[in-house]
Amino acid sequence: MTPAEAERKMQFLFALRSRGVTDRRVLEAMEKVDRGPFVRGLFANRAYEDMPLPIACGQTISQPSVVGMMTEALQITARDKVLEVGTGSGYQAAILAQLARRVYTVDRHARLVREARLIFDEMGLTNVMAITADGSFGLPEQAPFDRILVTAAAEDPPGPLLAQMKEGGIMVLPVGQSDHVQSLIRVRRTASGYEYDELRKVRFVPLVEGLARET
Numbered sequence: 001m002t003p004a005e006a007e008r009k010m011q012f013l014f015a016l017r018s019r020g021v022t023d024r025r026v027l028e029a030m031e032k033v034d035r036g037p038f039v040r041g042l043f044a045n046r047a048y049e050d051m052p053l054p055i056a057c058g059q060t061i062s063q064p065s066v067v068g069m070m071t072e073a074l075q076i077t078a079r080d081k082v083l084e085v086g087t088g089s090g091y092q093a094a095i096l097a098q099l100a101r102r103v104y105t106v107d108r109h110a111r112l113v114r115e116a117r118l119i120f121d122e123m124g125l126t127n128v129m130a131i132t133a134d135g136s137f138g139l140p141e142q143a144p145f146d147r148i149l150v151t152a153a154a155e156d157p158p159g160p161l162l163a164q165m166k167e168g169g170i171m172v173l174p175v176g177q178s179d180h181v182q183s184l185i186r187v188r189r190t191a192s193g194y195e196y197d198e199l200r201k202v203r204f205v206p207l208v209e210g211l212a213r214e215t
């Protein structure tokens with residue numbers, strides 16, 4: 001690592017901490033996963049800023065501090081099987097893969113899934129599977145999951161996702177009717193039902209039903 005790279009990395013981690021990401025394991029995972037390869041084209045030189053950035057297919061790679069906060073809220077353990085809905089660039093999935101036993105990540109855009117797979121291969125990540133699918137139905141063939149993370153906003157938690165949580169499982173997702181402000185909520189499945197708490201306001205692209213056409 002050059003001194004400039006080391007400096008950039010330190011600033012990146014400092015920004016995460018100062019925005020409330022405190023879990024040591026999450027910070028370590030985020031230190032390991034270089035955001036650079038996940039941001040291409042015009043915005044590649046801004047990969048180390050704490051900003052959401054545009055990616056292919058009109059989608060967005062989330063802000064690193066939001067990725068950190070959501071990962072923390074999931075309370076992942078090394079035995080967990082995790083589903084992420086909304087692969088996007090693959091950045092969030094790569095971080096989940098540092099913490100969990102196995103990660104399934106789905107996106108409705110086949111191109112995003114293909115590009116994310118290439119980066120996972122380059123990184124040597126073997127415990128993350130990217131699949132083209134409509135995540136509003138979850139991933140029935142791999143269910144149930146210990147943890148579910150949704151990185152696109154729905155009006156309400158989709159029923160199939162609630163059904164695919166294990167007892168004791170946790171799901172974190174943005175919900176809300178507006179495209180501008182949504183609430184990030186955490187759902188826990190207990191023996192008797194579901195418990196909900198609101199974490200903070202966020203802004204995500206919408207969860208859209210159906211697979212996207214190849215462009």
Ligand code: SAH
Binds near residue numbers: 059107133152
């Ligand atoms: N987690 C991503 C950011 C996701 S942006 C990252 O780390 O880069 C939200 C993604 O959700 C987009 O790529 C969009 O295509 C996807 N998406 C929206 N609706 C979906 C659905 N029904 N099923 C699967 N993916 C969906």
